[in-house]
Amino acid sequence: MRKLAATLLLVSVCMVNAAFAQSKTITGTITSATDNEPLPGATVLVKGTTTGTVTDLDGKYVLVVPAEKEVLVYTYLGFKTHEESLGGRSTINVALEEDILGLETIVVTALGIPKEKLSLGISTQEVGGDRISSSGEENFIEGLSAKAAGVQVTGAAGTPGASSKIIIRGPSTFTNENQPLVVIDGVPIDNGTNNTVAGDYAFNSTLNGVSNSNRAIDINPDDIESINILKGPAAAALYGSRAGSGAIIITTKRGNKAGDKAIHINFSSTLEVNQVSKLPAQQFEYAQGTGGGKQKNDGSVDPEGNLVEADPGPDLLWDTDDDGSPGTPSSWGPTMANAGRTPVDNVADFFETGLTYNNNLSISGGTDRGSLRLSIGNTQDNGVIPTTEYNRTSIRINSDMRIWDKFKVAADANVITSGGTKAQNGSNLSGVMLSLLRAPTSYDLSDGYEYASGANRNYYSAYDNPYWTIYNNPFNDKINRVLGNVSATYTPREWMNVTYRLGADSYTDERKQIFSIGSNDPANAPGGQIEENTIRYRQIYSDLIASASKEVNKDVNINLTIGNNLTDIDVNYLYARGRDLTIPDYYNLLNAADLYASQTTTRQRSAAFFGDFGFEYQSMLFLNVTGRNEWSSTYGPNQGSAFFPSVSGAFVFSEVLNTNKIWSFGKLRFAYAQAGIEPQPYSADTYFSSPIYTDGFTDGFSFPYLGLPGFGFSQTNAQGNPDLKPERLTGTELGLELKFWQGRIDFDVTVYKQVSSDILLTKPVASTSGIAYVFDNAGEMENKGIELTLNADVIKRKNLIWNVGGNFSKNENKVTKLADGVEEIEIEAGFGDPGAYVQVGQPYGLLYGSRWLRDENGNLLINGNTGMPIADSISGVIGDPYPDWLMNINTGLTYKRLTVSGLLDIRKGGDIWCGTIARMNRLGISEASADRDTTFLIDGVIDGTGAPNTVEVSPENYWQNYLGDNGVSEQQVFDGGWVRLREVKIAYEFKLDPKNVVKGLTVSATGRNLWLKTDYPGVDPETSLTGAGSNITGFDWFNNPGTKSYLFTVSASF
């Protein structure tokens, strides 16, 4: 060993000596050929090495070049790369030409393979990291909203850290993963949204509880250099069965570029002020109670109504003999004056201004042999709902080192700790909004949420006071995560290299949900409950990739990449619950009389062998073929492996047609590919399970029963299928890129058709066979669409730049096949009425529920006696939660050091079931329902006669049974479209002397969601009850509200 070390030392000394032997010093200036201005920060490298330097503020450089080296390479972002032979010169001045058409732009594609954008036949769209971080979103997935064509982002909003869901080109599977694979520096990471579910819970947990985080939120947006969105199967085909829903390729910021040996320190600090953006309004005229509609359903007139208020009796405890009244959630009482009450605005009083602090510090440096970037970021986000918060601290170190000229290593590590406090949401008696929005304005919620007895003080004993919920029933999560990779690249020849990369993503997510004694929600209420849930996730990922590229002759270039890829995922999910607590405010499972625990372990492996072959003719014609053969533990044993091919081509027709002053570039793209979506693990075999016998009314029976375990077949446990194979996405796309006026206008259009086949479903079969469901590759669905992107530099002068850009996308989805005999499948349990279904011939995820009967002209059929519309006995389609189209327009204006920018976000259509407003109408608490002095005429025709309806209905009938949720779900579906000013920003960069300690200083102010135009009656329609961990969308049942924000940022560089 010692001998080896000595040898190595000797060799390196010799190398150093050799380097200094006959080196020569070259000086020069680099300028722009366009305006002859010097280019500061341009790179000069000795070709084939990392030896180099960067130019100073005057564009000047000095470089010591080793004796045997003869060629220098000059690069500068946005300019064409230039090479110069020394030819014995000691001064070399270079004027670089602008790469106006962006022909040399490199993008990172699947498996981290960099390619020239010019050569791509596939559809990708790059979003710069600066656009993500300047959005101020702590979740980069949310930061992607309205920034690319064909990408739909829906934030669950409500509490800090809530998930954001991203879908590219529409849904591609019924019940599996509809979100793209997220890849960081070549290694996929987990972006799951884990929900806390007890093993004995038979319902859809996303309809209540808290809005959990999607795990991509752990990534600090400030670390992101760029995001490349691989849209279709073609772009992502090399990821095989994880690529069916596209992929998001993230490149993180690295240390200094070669040649730059300075130390750069950047610091930025942001203060964000958040406010609730939109809330359904309450009425302040009528008090809590019943019977107060002036005209009653039975025709009698009762202007007074009865004041009904909660009264637990002298003992201040509920459900005891002295209870006066449990109260009522109804605001159909007397007028405030008659009730002797002064209205209070409980809703406005409840929400706070939430302050978010975001600080980032990064240090980067470089030497001849390598570079390093270290960053530390912290976000502390305090929600508009008191007590809710999200905190993230991220430390990332990215390092590169060239050990020998031909051997390079890199190591990246990211350590994250995140988590916070969330509040209950949606369908539960402890939901914040459920109790808050129903609160009669005659009752002051803030006047204490606890009686002296310790019982819940609220207007209705069956609901928790929202203050009780936030102070007594917190949900906390704590995530500790490490992700990163090490890689080694060996470059034996200039035209080939071999890379091995080993990546890991590992986290634990520890959650605790408390329901204090006296809370209404858990099944054993009011006994109190503790839930402890630990999720441990670990993924190991390995790539071995060999690439070669060869210039066959002057016109033809070929390149080939082959490789192997292994993935091993191990997830352990541990849940423990304690019910019936004895000691108040003591939240350890020891305090529980009734204990329950459940556990799930998921192992998943895949192995693949892949290749990528490229052919290029005269920088004009490009052809690319890829293939991936994959084995996966999730496939049925009879399936073997699956093969995913792709072929794409590009034709730069501006090379053969004459460009002119107006038209400067044109390219046609074509791609065809197949990618996959994996079955859920363990679907190939049939297992015995611990059954749950539910009857749709109660929690049913489960095991252990009377202390006895039980295992057997179960109707809910589908029979395994040894023939299971991955779902297959077959995509065909055509694209056209055009540039005009020397690249000032840049236009891109893509049309695509993506057919999903072999879609996995739990196919219902006749349960008389003893089996109720079988897993099967049976469904088919297609997405067709168009994506347009336009960018224009309207003004491009030295001191004034104005650009305008935009994206438009429209996707049409149609389910073309389910299994035989299957007419519809509920994707996940919704509210029954409405639910979210797939039906043949209809778009995916339709809202399905009760409707009014109508005549052939679409008029409501009205009961001639009552004046009320008639409910159809058959449920039907009541809404499509997916938008008709999406558009966004961004603009930026830079005058000298001042930049103003804006982002307008338009969503056309996208229905949402607003159960919230329907229930508020029914309870007489919605602002509109204060209109109860008069009778109402419902527009329609009399059933039987067809004559126009003239029978008026009472306000009670109107608000409860027509516009309230006693009516039909159809009436409660609203257009969730919007036009919003998603971002507006003004920034000023100070002019500082570069010799100062502080070299750069920028201050900016950003507004987010400051203006929102929508017909939606509930909260901000960017809302999702079920969140990113669910495949159903379009449900609003007392969802927590969205926010609008003001951000103030100072960033400095040293």
Added chain:
Amino acid sequence: MKKILLIITIPAILFGSGCKGWVEDVSESPNLPTEVTPALLLTVSEVAMQSLYTGQLARTSSILVQQHAGNDFQMIEVRDYAFDEQDNTNEWKTIYADALVNQQELINVAGDANPYYRGIATILKCMTIGLATDYWGDIPYSQALQGSENFNPDYDAQESIIVSIQADLNNAISDLSAPLSANAFIPGVDDFIHGGNTAQWIKAAHMLKARYANRLSKKDPTGSANDALAHLAMAGLASNADNTMAIFGVNGNELNSWASFNDARQDYIKMGEFFIDLLNSTNDPRIGFYATQTPDALYLGVPNNGVNFDASNTGPLYSSDAAPLPLLTYYEMKFIEAEANLRLGNTEAAATAFNDAVKANIIATTGGPNTGYEDIFAAETGATISLDKIMTQKYIAMFTQPEVWADWRRTNLPAITPNPDGKTDGIPRRFATCIDERLYNSNAVIISDLLTPVWWDE
């Protein structure tokens, strides 16, 4: 070029075979077992069976015979006879894909080496299929439970299903009569209904045989009576100690079906007016056990087409967390004995059995005798006994049990007035074929008219 191809393909082949093995190492679920013991299956089989006898099927029948009243939401649909092919899919699936499938699996797993387990499983299976055919008539049985071998099982005639119930129960009795030494494994606490007591199970088998013999009263009045009496003689019943009860617990996942329903679905079901009026009019001592009082300290039922949120709820004896519910009882058998004897003209025997039945039920319900009531209502003689009296008292005694609806269909007793606003013209006499069968079983025989009688009701 050839060399390159070789370099690519050879590792590919080697790698490919290695890959399959490497990924398959983790393809089996660590979360769920692939093998189970008879004990696990027995507990599951018993829970599945009793969940059917006490759940939505019982609630529906109890509303149909107006012991209870549908007062809100889905239960109003039941009250209005507005249930159809979609409304009981859950129960249908539970019958086949939760109950029968596990009971059959237990019969298979137990085999000849475990006659006790096989015998109990057979009784549970007969109870399950019996309940199913009472509600749905002709249903798949001989071709059912074949898994992926047959997703389109043929329908068996109800007559043949009842024949196989009787035959299977004979086998069960002989299995349960085997010596202890013939068993590899012995049921114990896992049999939470009878704790592995084979004598009790043998009695249960005889009781079930008597019930299904008497079920055929319309088809073969004399033969059914003789058969029923023969089975009862074999049963050797003595008291309520011979009852087979559904057993519940205090935890949220094991609550008495009526208690958990009334907790989760408050006021969906109230006491029925016909039933409460009947009890009130006779000062029946059982009323306080069957029903709760209103705030005005009254026992009040809801009319068969009305709604009343203040009316009485199901009483604590039947609707408390861990309260057991009757499945097969001594008093039911005494009523069968009375009815069978009456059919054969043995009026004295009928009267004696009837009086015993009422007294036994009063003890089972109230905890002791009630001479005041019994002197009037359990003092029949050969001269005074009538079918109306037997069926009316049985109707009261068999509170909440699905058997009441079957009895009413056989005898039209007691004389209940149908809901005048009901969707069907009269009280339904069956359930509609489940929608799943219409959609997924090409051999299904679809009957959607709720007034079409099942075979034994024809």
